Amino acid sequence: MPARLPEWLTPPEDGYTAEDLDRISDLPAHTELIDGSLVFASSRPAFHMVVIDELKSALRSQAPEDFVVMREMTVTLARRQRPEPDLSVITRATFQGLDHGDLLVAGVVLVVEVVSRESEIRDRERKPRLYAAAGIPDYWLVENEAGEPVVHAHELGPDGTYRPAAVHRGRLKTSRPFPLDIDLAGLTRV
Template identity: 55%
Template sequence: MSDSPRLPDWVFPPPEGFTAADLDHIPDLPAHTELIDGSLVFVSPQASFHTLFLFLLERALHDSAPPDLRPRREMSVILGPRQRPEPDMVVIRSAAHRALDQTAYAAADVVLAVEVVSPDSEERDRKRKPQLYAEAGIPHFWRVENNAGRPTVYVYELDPATKAYALTGIHHDRLKLTLPFDIDLDLTEIDTL
């Protein structure tokens, strides 16, 4: 008789991989577990830069977004049957928020997805997730990099003909845009938080 603890069932994925719907029914999953290509992806604890930037961005998006759009942090997005990532921030259409117990948004309801790159997620945040967001038709994507404690924001817009993102700007000290709505954010404010 072994005294070792029993491993949770989700340690052993089904042969076809997990589905987006499975995430709501798997007991005891770690917080912020994502589903990429049918595999569970676990998130490491975030650095202070990550948290501070998201606070700064959430406040700016809340103040700038028109009434029919809402910023949301750390909610998963169903992109397909085997794809349910959790962007660091999304801007959704107001109608997408249906209930307080809602656990995910549909890709069609997302106007903007934002990823803050962390050391453990560089490959996913720079390559795989943008590819998945573009294929799902999310019109805008921002990737945020830590540049010696200051955010650098890479802004992308979906080219509907290729279903791929095109880089429209790189912002270091100020993020000033008119799409998907007017926003003017002093990125150096992170120093005061």
């Protein structure tokens, strides 16, 4: 007798909603909701995982007390949009108000995506549009260039879309969302 497939493999006619992610008990870890469709994470390369860990530590060590750095936590952007950025920086007030499994977009000031082969189209194209439409002020896209992390920083423009702000190679020095000075080359020397 063949194994029974989970019911959630067949989506509802109008797609899934952000609330559905909390109701479906047997979803794989790190499941995202993009445009009403469930998106499952594949295994990530070592570069991706190391950069997330090290960048999270660097951000946490330099963040003022009124900010918190979160790793791989979904953000409800709209009814059918609940992506999971690799890193998010949120206000402490938002953190203290958390009582569920995802972040509310109002307190998110920065989202970071580290590109891997499996996620490159979402990270470079779809997610930035969703984050911008939700009003998140800053978006960083981290690329692997010859084994070194390169951060493409984007700021939300008055037209509600992201505009390139800077490309950081070797060192990330910025005042957004708070003053930062991070040795990018050192992130992958573990």
